[in-house]
Amino acid sequence: MSSALYLVLLFSALWKLSFCRIRQFHVVNESKNWTKAQNYCREKYTDLATIESKEEMEAVKAVLKGTGGNFWIGLKQKDKSDKINWIWSDGSKSSYRYWNKGEPNFGRGQMCVELRQNSEYRWNDAGCQRSNPFICYTMTSLILINQPKTWREALSYCRENHVDLVSVHTEEIQHWVESAVYYASTANVWMGLRHTCVLSIWFWVSGESMCYENWAPGNGTGVEDCSGGERSGAVHSGSKKWVSLPEDQRLNFICTVKEL
Numbered sequence: 001m002s003s004a005l006y007l008v009l010l011f012s013a014l015w016k017l018s019f020c021r022i023r024q025f026h027v028v029n030e031s032k033n034w035t036k037a038q039n040y041c042r043e044k045y046t047d048l049a050t051i052e053s054k055e056e057m058e059a060v061k062a063v064l065k066g067t068g069g070n071f072w073i074g075l076k077q078k079d080k081s082d083k084i085n086w087i088w089s090d091g092s093k094s095s096y097r098y099w100n101k102g103e104p105n106f107g108r109g110q111m112c113v114e115l116r117q118n119s120e121y122r123w124n125d126a127g128c129q130r131s132n133p134f135i136c137y138t139m140t141s142l143i144l145i146n147q148p149k150t151w152r153e154a155l156s157y158c159r160e161n162h163v164d165l166v167s168v169h170t171e172e173i174q175h176w177v178e179s180a181v182y183y184a185s186t187a188n189v190w191m192g193l194r195h196t197c198v199l200s201i202w203f204w205v206s207g208e209s210m211c212y213e214n215w216a217p218g219n220g221t222g223v224e225d226c227s228g229g230e231r232s233g234a235v236h237s238g239s240k241k242w243v244s245l246p247e248d249q250r251l252n253f254i255c256t257v258k259e260l
Helices: 003-015 034-044 054-064 151-161 171-181
Strands: 016-032 071-079 082-088 110-116 122-127 132-149 188-196 201-204 231-236 242-246 251-258
Touching: 016 034, 016 054, 016 171, 034 071, 034 132, 054 132, 054 171, 071 122, 132 151, 132 171, 151 188, 151 251, 171 188, 171 231, 171 251, 188 242
Parallel strands: 071 132, 188 251
Antiparallel strands: 016 132, 071 082, 071 110, 110 122, 132 251, 188 201, 188 231, 231 242
């Protein structure tokens, strides 16, 4: 390999740095039994929801805001005679559980797991033939783009080449973003956080709920100065806190990448 080609490949590798894999949850408001829900998720998404941590459970609760009813997830009893082993639809070995009080009670034919709305979406074993809406997931990665762009340019780049500017709607995603900005070449790094001067609110451009916040002091919680145009949110490379900045600043940025 020539030295010139090596330098080009090295530069390309440094231009984009990939980091974590994150589950994105999707609510399907169609009532199906557990097996049909599983088939639907595998056809349209990745699989029925696997929930491996408290942070992921909080992310599920966030997407369920404004919905009603009980929802299937991808957990199922391995065998009706085995009251110890539960298996995830995607084969995950996670031991995280969020059972409701007194559950699982191993009622007749209750081998599948639903989230119960009337118990803060704690888990309940239920008959697999019951018709429920359900939750699917897809896997998403984050990628740091070491190119200085305005917020609008960064948004266009992510949507044209990947999925979107990152939405930091859980503490877990915040931790991964903190790892990513360590490699940034700008003091701040754009994310998909946007302020509207008309409504005076912050929102994620991906549509995620603003359930988690990590603002630096004096940022994001007061009245924004809109004299210079709309404001956008970035992560400070040093403190890892969020800051409100004019959208025309040229910064590195983080995109989400959908896995095939």
